[in-house]
Amino acid sequence: MLNRFAGTPGAAITAAASAAGGDAFSQMNPTTPTGVLTFSNELVNPFTGGTVAKVVADATTAAEARWNTADAVAGASQVVYWATGVPTTAPSDDQAIRGTRQNAGIRHHIGGQVRVLNLGTEIGTTANWPGITGEWVVRDLVVVEGADATSGTVKARLRRLADLTTVVASYASATRDAGIVGVDVINSFRFGKLTAGAVLPAMYLAQVQAVAGATDWLPDPGTNVIPVASLTANVTGPVEPGTTVTLTLADSDPDGTITTRTLTQVAGPTAAPVGAGAARTVLAPYTLAGTTLAYAYTVVDDDGATSAPASVSIDVLPATERIVVMGGPTPVEVPGYLATA
Secondary structure (H helix, E strand, C coil), X not given: CCCCCCCEECECCCCCCCCXXXXXXXXXXXXXXXXXCCCCCCCCCCCCCXXXXXXXXXXXXXXXXXXXCCCCCCCCCCCCCCCCCCCCCCCCHHHCEEEECCCCCCEEEXXXXXXXXXXCEEEEECCCCCCCCCCEEEEXXXXXXXXXXCCEEEEEEEEECCCCCCCCEEEECCCXXXXXEECCXXXXXXXXXXXXXXXXXXXXXXXXXXXXXXXXXXXXXXXXXXXXXXXXXXXXXXXXXXXEEEEEEEEECCCXXXXXXXXXXXXXXXXXXXCCCCEEEEECCCCCCCEEEEEEEXXXXXXXXXXXXXXXXXXXXXXXXXXXXXXXXXXXXXXXXXXXX
16 A cells, blocks of 8 residues: 655645656555555544545546545645555555554554655655654654544644654644645655565555544653553451452553453462452462462553552461360361361
């Protein structure tokens, strides 16, 4: 699939600015794509179905559903985003655009190559995402839904990896299908796989999610926030053997979702937790000398990060404890043991 940005500060995108079909960098589609772009069920507006735009020539395009617009006039094509064919063999992950939903709107991390030009002179290209410090990266693409199929806005940001918290170049459209209009000294930029003579699309769209209601840039992802696990018991002091103790599991991930939850016993004679969900029960065992049970709870988030273990311990009294009845010791019967006075 071809994915390409082009932009000029204060001007709409033109076919010429989008790169000529003979330019190896532009990665124009072949006349007959080797594959077809299909969208997953997770996609919602503005991705409304599996309609695909096929680029026949610079000046002739078919608009993809609610995403591209083109007037089919030479030199006047305005395209915000291209999504055309999908190669039969998908590129590797670091050559793909990876989209994730965070709150409202969409963010794209761009892999492959990004070519940056200032007044027609190339001033840099990126390596595959995440690149190295100082390289240019197209970081964000935000779609703002309007009242109908053609209203709304599109924004894109270009940055240097030296400082991902500062916008280097920002591009925004007056309306969603009007093309990206630049407001920075960076004259134009576009991206694709920089491979001379290549004839197939170089990149593809991987599991992009979009939601209505986006109004501005999403927060910078920065470093993934580690998820947090919590584990508590419904008792605070020693318990008698045979007591049922309830363990309560809780967790959170500020910047994602929990994908794996693991509760394990880490100390004491085997007393496996029973149940599922947030509440588990443990039966305190009978032992001659008493014991301490310990459990640990960890979670893994959708970025693969594991929480610090949350732990809880339960002290269990000895089964041989004696009680005093009428001034004399009375043995406590313990299943499996012979009690003596």
